[in-house]
Every structure is written in C-alpha cells, then in structure tokens.
Amino acid sequence: MKKIVLILLGIAVAALLAIVTLISLIDPNQFKPQLAEQVRKSTGRELVMAGEIDWRFWPSLGLSLEKVALRNPAGFAEPDLVRFEQGEASVALLPLLSHRLEIGKVTLSGAHLFIQTKADGSSNLSGLLKDATADASEPVVPAAPAPTADSKPWQISLQGVALSQASALVQDDRSGTSLRLDRLDLDMGQLATGQWVPVTLAAKGSADKLAFDVKGQTQIKLAQEVMASELKDLSLSGSLSDPSLRLDSFSIKGDRLALGEWSNLTLALKGAKVEGQQASLAGSLEGTLKGRLDKEMKLAELSDVLLTAALEGDALPRPQMKLKLAGFARAELDKELITLSKLVMSADEALLSGDGTVQLGAVPAISFDLKGEKLDLDKWLANSTPATPTQAKEGKSAAGASNTAASDNKAVTGKREALSAVEPDLGALKGVDLDGRLQLGSLRLKGLALGAVDLQVALAKGLLTLKQFSATVAGGQVNANGVLDARQQPTTYKVHKQVVGVNIRPLLQTLAQSDLLEGKGDLDVQVQGRGLSALALRNGMRGKVTLKLSDGALHGINLAEMIREARATLTGKGAEQVKEARKTDFSALTASFQIADGIARSNDIQLFAPALRVKGEGQTALVPESLDFLFLTSIVESSKGQGGKDVDELKEITIPVRIGGHWQAPSYQLDVKALLSNNKLLEDKARKEAERGLKKLLGDKADNEAVKGVADQLLKGLFK
Numbered sequence: 030m031k032k033i034v035l036i037l038l039g040i041a042v043a044a045l046l047a048i049v050t051l052i053s054l055i056d057p058n059q060f061k062p063q064l065a066e067q068v069r070k071s072t073g074r075e076l077v078m079a080g081e082i083d084w085r086f087w088p089s090l091g092l093s094l095e096k097v098a099l100r101n102p103a104g105f106a107e108p109d110l111v112r113f114e115q116g117e118a119s120v121a122l123l124p125l126l127s128h129r130l131e132i133g134k135v136t137l138s139g140a141h142l143f144i145q146t147k148a149d150g151s152s153n154l155s156g157l158l159k160d161a162t163a164d165a166s167e168p169v170v171p172a173a174p175a176p177t178a179d180s181k182p183w184q185i186s187l188q189g190v191a192l193s194q195a196s197a198l199v200q201d202d203r204s205g206t207s208l209r210l211d212r213l214d215l216d217m218g219q220l221a222t223g224q225w226v227p228v229t230l231a232a233k234g235s236a237d238k239l240a241f242d243v244k245g246q247t248q249i250k251l252a253q254e255v256m257a258s259e260l261k262d263l264s265l266s267g268s269l270s271d272p273s274l275r276l277d278s279f280s281i282k283g284d285r286l287a288l289g290e291w292s293n294l295t296l297a298l299k300g301a302k303v304e305g306q307q308a309s310l311a312g313s314l315e316g317t318l319k320g321r322l323d324k325e326m327k328l329a330e331l332s333d334v335l336l337t338a339a340l341e342g343d344a345l346p347r348p349q350m351k352l353k354l355a356g357f358a359r360a361e362l363d364k365e366l367i368t369l370s371k372l373v374m375s376a377d378e379a380l381l382s383g384d385g386t387v388q389l390g391a392v393p394a395i396s397f398d399l400k401g402e403k404l405d406l407d408k409w410l411a412n413s414t415p416a417t418p419t420q421a422k423e424g425k426s427a428a429g430a431s432n433t434a435a436s437d438n439k440a441v442t443g444k445r446e447a448l449s450a451v452e453p454d455l456g457a458l459k460g461v462d463l464d465g466r467l468q469l470g471s472l473r474l475k476g477l478a479l480g481a482v483d484l485q486v487a488l489a490k491g492l493l494t495l496k497q498f499s500a501t502v503a504g505g506q507v508n509a510n511g512v513l514d515a516r517q518q519p520t521t522y523k524v525h526k527q528v529v530g531v532n533i534r535p536l537l538q539t540l541a542q543s544d545l546l547e548g549k550g551d552l553d554v555q556v557q558g559r560g561l562s563a564l565a566l567r568n569g570m571r572g573k574v575t576l577k578l579s580d581g582a583l584h585g586i587n588l589a590e591m592i593r594e595a596r597a598t599l600t601g602k603g604a605e606q607v608k609e610a611r612k613t614d615f616s617a618l619t620a621s622f623q624i625a626d627g628i629a630r631s632n633d634i635q636l637f638a639p640a641l642r643v644k645g646e647g648q649t650a651l652v653p654e655s656l657d658f659l660f661l662t663s664i665v666e667s668s669k670g671q672g673g674k675d676v677d678e679l680k681e682i683t684i685p686v687r688i689g690g691h692w693q694a695p696s697y698q699l700d701v702k703a704l705l706s707n708n709k710l711l712e713d714k715a716r717k718e719a720e721r722g723l724k725k726l727l728g729d730k731a732d733n734e735a736v737k738g739v740a741d742q743l744l745k746g747l748f749k
Contacts (some may be wrong), residue, residue: 034735037310048311049561059472061598062080064076064078068099072099074099074100074101074562075100076100076748077097077099077100077101078096078097078173079096079097080094080096080097081094082094088466093116093117093118094115094116095114095115095116096112096114096115097113097116098111098113098136098366098510098546099111101143101153104147105143105145105153105289106143106145106200107143107145108641109141109143110142110143110144110153110154111140111141111142111143111524112141113137113139113140113141114138114140114480115139116135116136116138117135118134118135119134120172133188133189134190134191134218135190135191136191136193137193138193138194139194139195140192140195140196140213141195141196142195142198142210143198143200143625144175144198144199144200145200145201145202146200146203147202147203150203159653188218189216189217189219190215190216190217191215191216192216193212193214194213194214195210195212195214195215196209196211196212196213197209197213197234198210206236206237208231208234208236209234209236211233211234211235212231212232212233213230213231213232213234214229214230214232215228215229215230215232216228216229217229220253221251221467222251222253223252225250226248226249226250226251227246228246228247228248228249229244230245230246231243231244231245239269239270239271240269240271241267241269242599243265243267243268243270244265244266245264245265245267246260246262246263247260247262247263247264248260248261255289256288256326257288258287259285259286259287260283260286261284261286262284262285263281263283263284264279264280264281264282265280265282266279266280266281269300272303273303273304274300274301274302274303274340275301275302275303275308276300276613277299277300277301278297278300279297279299279745280295280297282294282295288323288324289321289324290321290581291320291321292319292320292321293317293319293320293331294317294319294320295316295317296314296315296316296317297311297313297315297316298313299312299314300312300313300508301342302342302344308342309604310340310341310342310343310344310345311336311340312339312340312341313338313339314336314337314338315336315337315338316335316336316337316354317333317334318331318333318334318336319331319332320332326362327361327362327363328359328361328362329362330357330359331358333364334354334356334357334358335353335354335355336353336354336355336534337351337352337353338351338352339352340352346409346530347408347409349671350377351375351377352372352374352375352376354372354373355371355372355373355374356369356370356371357370357371365388365389365390366386366387366388367386367387367388367389368385368386369384369385369386369387369665370384370426372384372385375448377408377411378400378405378408379401379405380403381399381400381467382400383397383398383399383400384397385397385465388620392460392461392462392490393460393461394461394462394463394464395462395463395464396465397463397465397466397467398462398465399465400469401469401470402469402470402471403470403471403472404469404471404473405473406470406472406473406474406475407473407474407475424589447459447564448562448564448652449563450562450563450564450565451562452518452519452560452561452562455491455515455561455564456515458488458491458515459490459515459516461488461732462489462490463486463520464486464488465485465486465487465489466483466484466485466486467482467484467485468482468483468484469484472500475539476535477503477535477536477539478500478502479500479501479502479507480500480502481500481501482498482500483497483498483499483500485498488530489699491514491515492512492514492515493512493514493515494511494512494513494515495509495510495511496525497509497510498510500562501533502528502536503533503535504530504531504532504549505528505529505530505531505532505549506529506530506531506704507526507527507528507529507542508526508527508529508662509526509527510524510525511523511524519559519560519562520560520561521558522557522558523556523557523649524554524557525554526555527553527554528551528553528554529551530549530551531549531550531551531552532547532548532549533546533547533548533549533552533576534547534548536552537666544584545584545695546581546582546583546584547576547581547582547584548579548580548581548582548615549578549579550576550577550578550579550581550618551575551577552574552575552576552577553573553574553575554572554573555574556570556571556574556624557570558571558572563595564652567627567651568626568627568652569649570624570627571624571625571626572624573621573622573623573624574621574624574629575621575622576618576619576620576621577619578615578617578618579616579618581615581618582612583612583613583615584611584612584616600660613636613638613641614638614639615636615637616637616639617635617636617637618634618635618636618637619634619635620645621633624651627650627651627652628648628649628650628651629648629649629651630648631645631646631647631648632646633646634646634647634658634660641662641663641664642662643660643661643662644661644663645658645659645661646658646659647659647688649692650704652693654691654693655689655691656688656689656690656692657688657689657690658688659686659687659688660685660686660688661683661684661685662684662685662686663683663684680683686698693742
C-alpha cells in the first residue's frame with residue numbers, strides 16, 4: 030500500500046511539475062499576432078488587445094485578457110464595432126503539447142456592440158461583410174510544405190461563450206430609429222453541428238419608445254444549412270411598454286421548433302392600454318396552439334388554436350368581458366392569403382362560428398361566413414336602450430295628465446339636447462374591403478326582438494353595400510338593402526326597407542319612441558340623403574314612406590269623444606263626461622309621406638273606423654319633432670258603432686280634429702272654426718233655426734227684407 034501511495038504521489042508531483050514547466054515555457058501573449066491575423070482575415074477589421082493575456086489558476090486553469098476591441102472604419106459615431114473590458118477562458122493542458130489551443134467557455138464582461146447605418150446608407154457592417162466575402166472568394170493557395178516541430182502552427186477551437194453585463198446600440202440615421210440594449214446576459218455552449226447546445230439570455234433595453242425586459246432559455250441544434258437548425262424547450266418571458274400600451278408580463282413556451290414540423294406553443298400575457306395616467310383597457314390572454322412553417326417558408330399553419338381573454342375597462346361595451354377564440358388558420362405567405370376555418374368566437378354569452386379569408390395587400394380584403402344562435406346587443410349597449418313607453422309614462426305622469434284633457438293644446442316637449450352636426454369619421458372604411466354574411470337565430474336590439482337574421486354586406490374602397498338584410502320582427506318580416514358611399518364627404522346613402530305583416534306599435538316604440546299607433550300591416554320606406562350626423566339625417570333625408578294598417582287603434586285620441594264635443598258645440602249643450610280609453614279603433618289605416626327638407630308631408634291619410642270615416646293631411650317637422658295634422662271625420666249611416674246614436678245627429682257633417690304638439694306629447698283639439706265654416710248642411714240648419722227664432726221674436730216684421738238682410742249678414746259672420 031505504501032508503494033502505491035508513493036507511486037500516486039510521484040505521478041501527481043510529475044504532473045504538477047509538467048504543468049509548471051509548460052506554463053513557464055508557453056507565453057499566451059504569443060497568440061496575439063495569430064489571433065489578430067485570424068480576425069483580420071475573417072472580418073477585414075483591426076483587432077486591438079490593449080491588455081496582457083495571463084494564465085488563470087482558479088477555479089480552473091485558463092487564460093484571461095482585458096480591453097479588447099474590434100475597430101470600426103473611420104467616420105462612425107463610435108470607434109469600436111465591438112469591445113469588452115475583460116475576458117476569461119479555460120484551456121485544456123494536454124492539447125497544448127500538440128500545439129492545439131482548445132479553449133473552453135469564453136466569458137466576456139462589459140461587452141458592447143455598436144451598429145450604425147448612416148443617412149447615405151453606409152454601415153459599419155457593410156465593409157465587414159464585403160471583406161469577409163472578398164476573402165472567401167480569393168483563390169485557394171496550395172499549402173506550403175509541413176513545417177518543422179518548432180514552427181508548427183497552433184490550432185484554436187472554442188467551446189462556448191458567456192456574456193455578462195453586455196450592451197448594444199443599433200442606430201439608423203435614415204429613419205431616426207434606434208435599438209438599445211442596456212444589459213444583455215448570454216450563456217451559450219459550443220455551436221457544433223448536430224449537437225444540442227443550451228442557450229440562456231436576459232436582455233433589457235428599448236426600441237425607440239418601446240421598452241422591453243426579456244429573459245429566456247432554449248436548446249439549439251445547428252445544421253450544415255442554417256434553416257435546417259432546430260430549437261427545443263423554448264421558454265421566453267418578460268415585459269414590454271410604450272406610452273400607450275403596457276404589457277406587464279408575457280410568456281411563450283414551445284416544445285420544438287423546426288421548419289416543416291408541428292410545434293406545440295403555450296401563450297400567456299397580461300397588460301393594459303394607457304390613456305394619460307389611466308388604463309382605459311386592461312386584461313389577460315392565455316392559450317395553446319400548434320404551429321408549423323414548411324421548409325420553403327411559403328406555408329404557415331395554425332391548428333387547435335384555443336385562446337381565452339379577460340378584459341375590463343371603460344373602453345369596452347361593458348365593464349368586464351370574457352372572450353374566446355378557437356379554430357384553424359392557414360397562411361400562404363407567397364400569395365399573402367390567410368384562410369380561417371372552423372372558427373368559434375365568443376364574447377361572454379354571444380357565440381359565433383364560421384369561416385373566413387384575409388387577402389393581405391395595400392388594402393386587405395376580408396371575406397367571412399358566420400353564424401350564431403343568439404345575440405343580445407341590449408346587454409352590450411345597455412346605456413343606449415331607450416325607456417319603454419310604459420316606463421316613460423310612469424316617469425312623466427304630469428305630461429300624461431296634460432294629454433288627458435282634450436282642450437289642452439300645449440305640447441309637453443321638455444328640454445331636449447341639440448342634435449349633433451358632426452359627421453362620423455368613416456375613413457376606416459377605405460382601409461379594408463369586406464364581403465361577408467352573418468346569420469343569427471335571434472337578435473335583440475333596443476328592446477326589439479328579431480329572428481332568423483340574415484345579413485349580407487360588401488365593402489370596396491369605401492363603398493358599403495347592404496346586399497340583403499332579412500329578419501322576422503313583431504310577427505312579420507323585414508327586408509332591406511342599401512348603399513353607403515364614404516368615398517365622398519359628406520357621406521351619401523340610399524336605403525329601401527320593406528316591413529310586411531308586422532305589429533306596428535313595437536316598431537314605433539323602438540324606432541321613434543312613440544306609441545301613437547297599433548295595428549298589423551305593411552311599411553315601405555325608400556329614402557336617400559347626404560350626411561350621417563344626427564342633424565343631417567333629419568334635414569337631408571328625402572324619399573317616401575308608405576303605411577298600410579288593419580285592425581288597429583290610434584292612441585291618445587278618442588274620435589267618438591270629439592264627436593260628442595262637436596255635438597255639444599252645435600246644440601249648445603254640455604257634452605256628457607264618459608270615462609273611455611283615449612284611443613280610436615279602426616279597421617284600416619293608409620297613408621303615404623313625402624320626406625324632403627326636414628319635413629314629412631302627407632295628403633292622403635285615410636282611416637276607416639266603426640261609424641266613422643277619417644281623411645287627414647298635414648306634416649311633421651323631423652328636427653323639432655312637431656306635429657301639424659288636420660283630420661276630417663265623417664259619420665257613416667250606422668249608429669251602432671263607435672259613438673252610438675248620439676252621432677247620428679251629425680250625419681253628413683264633417684268634424685275637423687287638429688293634432689299638434691310634439692312627438693312625445695301630441696295635443697288633440699276640435700277645430701270649432703273649421704267645424705262651423707266648412708259645413709253647408711250645418712249652415713242651412715242654423716239659418717232655418719235663426720229665421721224661426723226671428724219670426725217668434727219679431728212676428729210679421731221678420732218678413733221685412735231689411736231684417737232678413739241683417740240676419741243673413743250675422744249668419745255669414747258666424748260661419749266664416
């Protein structure tokens with residue numbers, strides 16, 4: 030045992046003596062000229078090593094050097110392309126005996142990279158690449174005879190690189206942009222082909238106004254052809270921020286990335302959109318997907334995409350939202366065509382599915398075919414949903430009471446906000462082309478329930494065409510088509526809408542916040558105009574609206590009550606007060622309105638009611654929402670209908686009723702002057718009664734022509 034110990038001790042002493050002898054005999058500074066020459070041949074640049082190359086004994090045998098720089102050509106903002114303050118590397122001993130310098134991992138501290146592109150397009154990299162290319166293209170000179178042992182050249186190899194507290198600046202004077210790395214830590218093994226090499230990095234810096242802080246790790250396997258190289262176990266995380274967008278955290282993980290192979294990716298991020306000092310939109314995104322890029326890099330595919338987002342903020346239709354997206358995507362990169370298939374998109378309870386394509390270009394072209402079961406926009410636009418007429422009445426009992434009195438001709442208009450004259454900015458319509466279809470089982474908007482919705486639209490260079498809109502609504506069917514031309518200012522439009530077999534009252538409640546009419550019938554609207562501001566839509570619209578209703582009622586007015594008031598006026602007796610609903614039933618109502626200059630006019634309103642026939646004419650101003658209509662009511666033969674036998678006494682007499690006031694508070698008034706001045710039958714009856722009264726009063730003198738003349742003048746004044 031003692032001999033063995035002595036032998037081992039002798040070997041150790043011999044090895045130590047050999048190391049000491051080798052180190053004392055080999056001066057690492059002799060490699061400086063060879064290293065500088067090798068760099069010059071490879072890059073065409075000067076390598077400056079201001080410090081000494083020294084042996085390092087701890088923690089392993091190696092070399093260290095300081096203040097090394099690769100120079101830039103003259104005329105650039107910084108003198109060095111790359112430099113470092115201190116570098117260390119381990120060295121294998123035995124290969125030194127064979128003139129092989131096998132360097133382990135090189136560690137560089139305080140490294141700095143500077144790349145500049147001047148305004149004239151020249152770069153401190155352009156000469157570097159040119160010289161390298163030129164050297165590579167030089168003819169191969171036959172090798173000289175093998176040198177002797179004393180002059181044998183050294184062979185140098187490198188096992189890896191580690192950067193600590195490195196920095197970089199990439200500056201482009203043409204665009205005024207810059208990329209700055211304030212700190213970069215990189216650890217990378219030997220980049221040998223066919224072997225997996227671990228890589229870790231951490232970087233912090235900015236790109237113009239975008240600040241970033243990222244870190245990650247992966248393994249890379251280089252191939253003879255660079256594009257055939259692979260990555261695996263990729264993990265990248267960090268944060269990004271600029272004045273308007275803040276990505277507080279993000280992470281990307283991938284199992285393996287290689288051209289032509291499918292990769293499993295996992296995404297997660299959290300951030301906010303910032304306006305001033307406040308975050309107007311904040312949220313998070315998580316998801317998984319599979320991706321593949323073919324070896325020719327012409328086709329990219331995404332499969333099994335499943336993304337989930339949670340958003341909150343004042344910029345959303347509601348304070349908080351949950352979004353989901355699933356499906357497949359295929360991008361033909363050479364054709365700039367993206368195909369989306371089996372898409373499933375949801376926003377809270379709203380769910381859409383379908384397919385689509387995106388043709389990239391100066392103006393992207395998007396086509397889609399989407400379907401959904403149910404979409405309730407009232408839940409998204411809750412603040413804009415108007416109160417129902419019932420709610421309005423409960424909140425305006427005073428206005429309702431004023432309408433109860435037939436003699437009250439004061440319209441309760443209230444204070445209304447002025448209509449905006451600002452045109453909407455539709456410039457975005459010129460930035461994309463669309464051609465698509467949306468089908469919904471049901472749609473709820475402003476309290477109106479639509480079913481079997483089918484919407485087909487096309488958008489080309491700012492011209493939006495509503496090819497078709499159809500839906501069931503209020504027991505009937507609505508169809509519409511139209512054109513919106515945003516290629517000119519102000520925008521022009523043309524719309525044709527047909528509503529067939531619907532209950533008109535819910536439509537009026539939703540579209541005009543009015544419940545004056547009820548009944549079932551048809552509505553045909555053909556309008557066009559210029560300008561989309563609230564004011565322009567009313568003042569600039571022109572066209573025609575045709576209405577046909579049956580089995581309905583006119584709310585807010587009771588024509589039978591008006592007739593009793595007319596009878597009382599004619600007979601001088603007070604009208605009997607009877608509590609009845611303030612509405613007039615009718616079997617049919619027809620009307621057509623001509624719209625122009627902010628006025629909707631009609632001269633062919635007809636209403637057929639029990640015992641009554643009504644003809645009307647007048648107009649409504651669309652901006653002040655005022656009413657000015659005159660309805661002429663005639664009594665038909667039957668006394669069994671509305672009004673009873675009391676109206677029989679007014680047969681063949683036309684009873685005028687004037688409707689005025691405001692849309693929200695119309696007023697109804699018997700036009701006594703028109704009643705007395707436009708009825709020949711009534712005038713004849715009054716003349717006979719006046720003559721009979723004069724005869725009783727004056728006796729035989731009533732036959733005097735002078736007295737008759739005075740009575741005639743009095744009657745004429747009465748009926749004027």
